[in-house]
Amino acid sequence: MDVIARNNVHISGNPSGTPMIFAHGFGCDQNMWRFVAPAFEEDHRVVLFDHVGYGGSDLAGFSAERHSTLDGYARDLLEICRELDLERAVFVGHSVAAMIGVLAEIEEPERFERLVLVGPSPRYIDDADYVGGFSRADIDELLESLDGNYLGWSGAMAPVIMGNPDRPELGEELTNSFCRTDPAIARQFARATFLSDNRADLPRVRARTLVLQCSADVIAPTQVGEYVHRMIPGSELVLMEATGHCPNLSAPEETVAAIRAFLRS
Amino acid sequence: MARPDETATGMCEPSPTEAVEDDLGDLYEHAPFGYLSTLMDGTVVRANATFLAMVGRTPADLVGRVRFPALLPVGDRIFYDTHFAPLLAMQGEVREIAVELKRPDGTRLPVLVNAVVKPSAGGRPAVIRLSAVAAVDRRRYERELLRERRRAERSEAEARHLAQILQASFVPAALPGVPGLDVAGVYRPAGSGDEVGGDFYDLFETGHGWGLSLGDVCGKGARAAVVTGLARYTLRAAGIQDARPAEVLSLLNQALLRERTDRFLTAAYARIQHDDAGRPRLTLSLGGHPPPVRVSREHPSGPVGDPGDLLGVFGDPKLRETEVGLSPGDVLLFYTDGITEGRGPGDAMFGEERLLRSLEAVHGADARGVAEHLVDEVVAFQSGLPIDDIAVLVLRVPD
Numbered sequence: 001m002d003v004i005a006r007n008n009v010h011i012s013g014n015p016s017g018t019p020m021i022f023a024h025g026f027g028c029d030q031n032m033w034r035f036v037a038p039a040f041e042e043d044h045r046v047v048l049f050d051h052v053g054y055g056g057s058d059l060a061g062f063s064a065e066r067h068s069t070l071d072g073y074a075r076d077l078l079e080i081c082r083e084l085d086l087e088r089a090v091f092v093g094h095s096v097a098a099m100i101g102v103l104a105e106i107e108e109p110e111r112f113e114r115l116v117l118v119g120p121s122p123r124y125i126d127d128a129d130y131v132g133g134f135s136r137a138d139i140d141e142l143l144e145s146l147d148g149n150y151l152g153w154s155g156a157m158a159p160v161i162m163g164n165p166d167r168p169e170l171g172e173e174l175t176n177s178f179c180r181t182d183p184a185i186a187r188q189f190a191r192a193t194f195l196s197d198n199r200a201d202l203p204r205v206r207a208r209t210l211v212l213q214c215s216a217d218v219i220a221p222t223q224v225g226e227y228v229h230r231m232i233p234g235s236e237l238v239l240m241e242a243t244g245h246c247p248n249l250s251a252p253e254e255t256v257a258a259i260r261a262f263l264r265s
Numbered sequence: 266m267a268r269p270d271e272t273a274t275g276m277c278e279p280s281p282t283e284a285v286e287d288d289l290g291d292l293y294e295h296a297p298f299g300y301l302s303t304l305m306d307g308t309v310v311r312a313n314a315t316f317l318a319m320v321g322r323t324p325a326d327l328v329g330r331v332r333f334p335a336l337l338p339v340g341d342r343i344f345y346d347t348h349f350a351p352l353l354a355m356q357g358e359v360r361e362i363a364v365e366l367k368r369p370d371g372t373r374l375p376v377l378v379n380a381v382v383k384p385s386a387g388g389r390p391a392v393i394r395l396s397a398v399a400a401v402d403r404r405r406y407e408r409e410l411l412r413e414r415r416r417a418e419r420s421e422a423e424a425r426h427l428a429q430i431l432q433a434s435f436v437p438a439a440l441p442g443v444p445g446l447d448v449a450g451v452y453r454p455a456g457s458g459d460e461v462g463g464d465f466y467d468l469f470e471t472g473h474g475w476g477l478s479l480g481d482v483c484g485k486g487a488r489a490a491v492v493t494g495l496a497r498y499t500l501r502a503a504g505i506q507d508a509r510p511a512e513v514l515s516l517l518n519q520a521l522l523r524e525r526t527d528r529f530l531t532a533a534y535a536r537i538q539h540d541d542a543g544r545p546r547l548t549l550s551l552g553g554h555p556p557p558v559r560v561s562r563e564h565p566s567g568p569v570g571d572p573g574d575l576l577g578v579f580g581d582p583k584l585r586e587t588e589v590g591l592s593p594g595d596v597l598l599f600y601t602d603g604i605t606e607g608r609g610p611g612d613a614m615f616g617e618e619r620l621l622r623s624l625e626a627v628h629g630a631d632a633r634g635v636a637e638h639l640v641d642e643v644v645a646f647q648s649g650l651p652i653d654d655i656a657v658l659v660l661r662v663p664d
Contacts (some may be wrong), residue, residue: 095347148404179348
């Protein structure tokens with residue numbers, strides 16, 4: 001299968017610059033980077049993609065088995081890196097994609113020079129002394145919430161969406177399209193995300209790493225960001241003024257500035 | 266009598282119809298939906314009376330103190346952060362988001378939320394305006410539909426599984442070895458293989474040789490499957506006694522007539538024995554079945570045997586026997602009409618000509634190679650979705 005089409009890979013920016021690959025988290029697609037990625041186009045070869053099942057990706061690339069854990073998504077990421085021949089790249093991952101990047105870096109460290117982890121969490125569910133912020137029951141409730149929000153996805157619409165992800169004339173129909181996916185795939189990505197436990201992987205990261213932590217982030221609370229910073233050798237932690245879980249949308253200037261400062265260091 | 270729109274007096278004066286609803290404050294407070302304004306981070310700045318009643322709170326409880334997602338259960342809060350807020354930031358509005366509002370007494374109210382962003386202007390920060398419509402019955406009904414859909418999907422998977430198990434019982438799990446013969450069978454169900462079909466084949470050892478059967482029950486589904494099972498095991502039980510092939514088919518015919526089924530079938534039965542030189546020799550009888558095709562260096566290639574009559578229809582069907590000798594390099598193919606009646610481009614049938622060409626094209630391949638090549642070709646001819654079941658059994662005498 002063509003990896004570029006499978007993951008709807010878009011390349012822009014400076015072809016001779018250091019490659020910079022942005023990965024979106026659970027929920028929406030590569031549009032999550034629309035206010036951030038352009039700021040790096042002058043100096044970097046910017047690579048954007050959609051996880052399989054999201055945005056303009058090819059749903060045929062989804063495998064219930066492969067994509068049942070984050071390792072499957074990390075394999076997809078590495079396949080993109082191989083296809084584009086990326087080496088010593090800067091990886092920027094939001095939310096669960098932060099851990100997908102961690103897994104990929106451990107697998108093929110030569111591909112990644114630096115990791116920028118935006119709102120990372122190695123485990124969402126509390127475990128003994130570890131505070132992830134959620135209980136197992138909370139995650140079941142999220143799965144129910146997903147069931148109730150198919151965001152314009154019905155069997156009748158699916159072929160239109162899959163066949164024409166970019167057709168503007170579908171405008172009205174495509175409201176909420178940035179976060180639209182097959183409910184079954186969303187469910188499985190939610191399980192892979194919120195039931196994951198990547199705490200043991202953190203000390204194995206070798207790339208220079210920046211942890212970007214928002215204030216008042218319900219999904220990845222500050223103590224989780226601090227935990228990630230403590231466990232990844234030599235990592236830096238920046239506590240942002242931005243609130244919520246998506247500083248790439250709510251505070252793009254602050255996000256860009258923090259990433260720039262890290263890249264200059 | 267004047268129509269209401271004819272009495273309108275222009276932009277400045279409210280028309281009498283507008284005057285009926287000129288209390289904009291009341292229009293806001295007691296709208297038939299909860300109306301809420303928040304800052305971009307979700308902090309509540311204003312709520313109408315309907316919304317306050319929905320969540321069982323006073324303005325003092327909410328305004329400036331609470332973020333909208335804090336009014337939601339945890340699952341919905343995650344959804345807010347991963348979908349709702351990003352969508353608002355990217356497209357300036359969201360529609361039909363299903364969440365529940367938590368009340369202080371622990372109960373929850375299912376609502377559908379629409380929201381738009383009013384951009385910052387004149388020094389005022391951007392605001393999110395949300396409407397919340399109670400959707401108790403609608404959400405309950407949706408959940409029922411979802412439950413039913415999941416149940417339907419489970420039953421469908423179970424039915425498919427049953428069909429596959431049943432189907433697998435119509436052919437042997439593995440073919441026995443027959444001295445001096447290379448044998449292979451391929452079974453390919455119609456379409457995507459969800460429905461149990463009526464083709465079967467068998468190869469088994471008897472007291473003084475081997476018995477081979479292959480047949481096709483008319484129709485598909487559970488009722489056809491019952492007859493298919495009956496046919497395969499009746500032929501095996503009769504064949505194991507080393508009865509003559511025409512006699513074996515006749516016994517099956519009687520069994521079908523006694524069963525009072527309206528299903529008929531076609532079948533081939535052959536007894537395989539070896540001559541003094543150890544060369545395989547078949548005694549073949551056909552009950553209305555397409556004759557097997559022989560590709561040979563010693564004989565002209567083509568069908569062998571007398572088709573005979575269908576089984577399960579006549580009290581005394583015409584069933585003849587043909588002796589078929591096989592020499593080194595010969596291939597004998599038993600097949601069901603799923604091969605020859607496969608429809609391809611322009612509604613053309615695959616037919617016996619293509620069948621013969623396909624066999625000659627792979628002459629020299631082993632039995633499995635011959636069987637798979639033919640079935641692949643027939644499936645491809647029907648663009649990957651065969652309209653009927655396909656069963657083939659290939660006997661080949663090694664060189």
